[in-house]
Amino acid sequence: MAEFLSLQAAVSRYIDDGDTVAMEGFTHLIPFAAGHEIIRQAKRDLTLIRMTPDLIYDQLIGAGCVRQLIFSWGGNPGVGSLHRLRDAVEQGWPNSVEILEHSHAAMACAYEAGAAGLPLAVLRGYVSSDLPKVNPQIKCIECPFTGEQLAAVPSIRPDVAVVHAQRADRQGNVLIEGIVGVQKEVVLAAKRSIVTVEEIVDDLGASVNACVLPSWAVTAIAQAPQGAKPSYALGYYERDNAFYQAWDEIARDRERFQAWLNDHVLEQGAVS
Structure with missing residues (x-):
């Protein structure tokens, strides 16, 4: 409370x-x-x-x-x-x-994932982007259902x-x-x-x-x-x-x- x-x-x-x-x-x-x-x-x-x-x-x-x-x-x-x-x-x-x-989208997704208690957020937004080259938090994962390549970022769970x-x-x-x-x-x-x-x-x-x-x-x-x-x-x-x-x-x-x-x-x- x-x-x-x-x-x-x-x-x-x-x-x-x-x-x-x-x-x-x-x-x-x-x-x-x-x-x-x-x-x-x-x-x-x-x-x-x-x-x-x-x-x-x-x-x-x-x-x-x-x-x-x-x-x-x-x-x-x-x-x-x-x-x-x-x-x-x-x-x-x-x-x-x-x-x-x-990106804005990635941070919004990361906050939402943090609020849900999830370890990561998944999005398409970084496909063909240069940000993964300079930000080690951005990873590429494969969808287990479709095989699509997606971006993953850690959820935001601040102190x-x-x-x-x-x-x-x-x-x-x-x-x-x-x-x-x-x-x-x-x-x-x-x-x-x-x-x-x-x-x-x-x-x-x-x-x-x-x-x-x-x-x-x-x-x-x-x-x-x-x-x-x-x-x-x-x-x-x-x-x-x-x-x-x-x-x-x-x-x-x-x-x-x-x-x-x-x-x-x-x-x-x-x-x-």
Whole structure:
């Protein structure tokens, strides 16, 4: 059953150095507040997983938290590159980061397989692709029924899943509204999960066929108002497009990035 903790306590208790951490949220509900708390607590040697690593992973990498990145696309949406990611991969600053690149389809299948407790996911997507040449996680298998050659990837079963949602009720059930990516699958696949929410309510007000994470699937819930900014949370606030544009210049320069990190993350208190 989910327990209610401060964000500081949840990250301290459930994320350890060396863990594999999947922080998901597609376009909106990206868990920025949780990522900033990981930076403040100076977690190290993390393997980060995300279908579309964008600004929060750029910040975590630049802060020296990351050893490996498993992903399917990386960039500043609508703007360009992730300069802290590029610097880590190309120049080893602040430390070298190993990358394993997949397709979106493969990662979605791998999360689903992890949620089902399966060891691998099978798909056609890598046939005639060059990714198997650079990613040793991609294997070729033969279908035992048809003889067809298929691709297989290991299921994703992270140590910790971190997602943001609109609200939780006092029993620990969580409602996700709007664009739903793989938040449900990553929470079900993970050993432990931290869910940050805009608010805690008596009644979720969930509509028919709503995406609700049941309390038994969630380890910890932390209230974090505006915890997805500068991405958006449907029904609460809009995307801060100006910040995504500004990030391109902030992240290009190491000293400017470090100054931003100090002013906007390290000197800011954790969300309680």
